[in-house]
Amino acid sequence: MTYILPNTEEKPVYVEQMFNKIAQKYDLFNDIVTLGMHRKWKRFVARQTGLVDEQKCLDLCCGTGDIAREILRQFPLSKLTGLDFSENMLNIAESKNTPEISVKYLLGDAMSIPFQDGEFNAVTIGYGMRNVKDINQFLKEILRVLKPEGILVSLDIGKIKVPTIAYLNHFYFFHIVPLIGKLLMPGENIFKYLPQSSLEYPNQESLKKIMTQTGFHNVHFHNFVFGASTVHVAYKPART
Numbered sequence: 001m002t003y004i005l006p007n008t009e010e011k012p013v014y015v016e017q018m019f020n021k022i023a024q025k026y027d028l029f030n031d032i033v034t035l036g037m038h039r040k041w042k043r044f045v046a047r048q049t050g051l052v053d054e055q056k057c058l059d060l061c062c063g064t065g066d067i068a069r070e071i072l073r074q075f076p077l078s079k080l081t082g083l084d085f086s087e088n089m090l091n092i093a094e095s096k097n098t099p100e101i102s103v104k105y106l107l108g109d110a111m112s113i114p115f116q117d118g119e120f121n122a123v124t125i126g127y128g129m130r131n132v133k134d135i136n137q138f139l140k141e142i143l144r145v146l147k148p149e150g151i152l153v154s155l156d157i158g159k160i161k162v163p164t165i166a167y168l169n170h171f172y173f174f175h176i177v178p179l180i181g182k183l184l185m186p187g188e189n190i191f192k193y194l195p196q197s198s199l200e201y202p203n204q205e206s207l208k209k210i211m212t213q214t215g216f217h218n219v220h221f222h223n224f225v226f227g228a229s230t231v232h233v234a235y236k237p238a239r240t
C-alpha cells in the first residue's frame, strides 16, 4: 500500500506520536540501520561545536540525548540543554544521565524555543530538521536563540550524487529499512515515514542556500558515506 506523508499542519502531531511509539526501540533501530555509524557522525557533530569553558549549547530534537551527552563528554565544562516534544524519548534521555554526564532536558516545541534571544553559543540538531513543519521558520528561531557568532551544527540524511550508489541507497532505504522497522516493531508501519521524509528534504546544496538566505553565514557541509549522511555547519553573524 502507498504511504502518504502527513500534510504540514498534521506533521507535528504525527511526528510526536510516532516518536513516542518508537522511543523504546529508537536507539537499537539507529544502530542497526546505520551499522553503528551514527555514533561516529554524532562525535563529529559534537567536535564541531568547539565549546569553550562553560559555554551553553542547545541540542534541539534531542531524542534520547546521544548528541548532548557526547558534547558533555568532549567538553565537560559546557552547559547542555536538550529539547524535544516527545515525552517518551526524553524519559529515555533522562534515564541516561549520570553524575558526570548530566544534561538538562526540556519538553517543548523546537519551532518555538522557550529561551530568550542570544542565549546559546551553539545549537546542535541530529535528524531533526527533516521532521519540523517549516525549515525556514525553524532556522529563524535558531538564529534568534544563538549568540552573535554562535554555531549551528545539523546532522541529517543527505543525497548521493553517484547514480549507482544513490540507487543502492534508495533500495536500502525503501525496502530494507522499513523491514528492519517492522521486525523490531511488528504491526507498526511508521518506519516508512523515514525514507519518505528524506525525499522531501532539500539536498546538501539547497539546504546550504536556505541557511544562507535565512541569515547564517560561512555555511558548509561535510558528507559521509558518499553523502548518504551529511553535517551542515553554519554561523550567526557577529553583531554589526
Ligand SMILES: C[S@@+](CC[C@H](N)C(=O)[O-])C[C@H]1O[C@@H](n2cnc3c(N)ncnc32)[C@H](O)[C@@H]1O
Residues within 6 Å of the ligand: 012, 015, 016, 019, 030, 060, 061, 062, 063, 064, 065, 066, 067, 083, 084, 085, 086, 089, 108, 109, 110, 111, 125, 126, 127, 128, 131, 132, 133
Ligand atoms: C530522529 S529523532 C532524533 C533524535 C536524536 N537527535 C538523534 O540524533 O538520535 C527526531 C527527534 O526530533 C523530535 N522532534 C521533531 N520535531 C520536533 C519539534 N518540532 N520540537 C521538538 N522536538 C521535535 C522527535 O520527537 C524526535 O525525538
